[in-house]
Amino acid sequence: MSAKIQRLAEIDRVIHEPGRLMIVALLAAVEEADFQYLRQTTGLTQGNLSAHLTKLDEAGYIAIEKTFRGKYPLTLCRLTERGKEVLDNYRKVIKAAL
């Protein structure tokens, strides 16, 4: 039991943050989504979402592609293989420990 609890210390702190976990969980359920969709769906503010996406991108958990659709910039986000692995591991650790 204590070994399982101790595994909580291994939790990835980048996706443990609720806002980022929400983004990663959403991206795990779709192929790709843009900034506006993530903002509408998560209810995060523009600045908050932008900061979380940058952190996830820097960690290599999501891939961000900046493009245009007409005059509107389109920021497409998708979960990388590394992001999927980290999320799976996060789920396993939480399930085992709690």
Add this chain to the structure above:
Amino acid sequence: MNETSSRLFEESSERIAGRLMQKAHNQDGLPEIAIGVVFLALAVVCWLPTAVQPRSPAYVAAICGQALLIPILCLRLPWAIKTVRRKFLIEREGYVESRPANRKYVAIVIAIAIAFGIAGVFAAFRGSFPPASWVLGATGIGGGVLAAIAGKLPRFITGGAVMAVTGLVLAFSAVSLATGFAILYGLMGALSLLSGCVVFLHFLHFMRLPAEPGE
């Protein structure tokens, strides 16, 4: 955000993602409008053969409609919703590319449809259809439960309850199967269309275009 944060510790990330996506999918009311159109079309093709002379052009059109219109609508409406969203609403609600449908669930749905089809053919050969009241009651309750489970949102649960109650009321009344189906589908179609239009207008009014598009 705080509410969402606390929920994250109570629910699994998959359930949260599913709930948030379901909410986002229905935020513009287009799926309800599409369901309303399908139900109203169903009501018309159920009612028309009872109201016109057999073998008249309208009768033939109704029978063809029963066979072709509904599958075509069911196949093309998701595409129509996607097109409308991509063309007119993307700046308001954002862009999302869903994953292809889970093959396991698709196979289960197809297997259930085939089982019902075989049961229908078998019943037709034996001439032992269940009474109209049973079929109407079961359709109302089954459809209502399905709407509540699939929709999850309060308005879908309310719609499901209305469908179940309507099915039960029709089961205890002396209406024929075709008339019962026409009333059940017509009522559900009108309700769904009305609710979808209200949600759509609300969405257009409150989800204004971002002043600084994108980020």
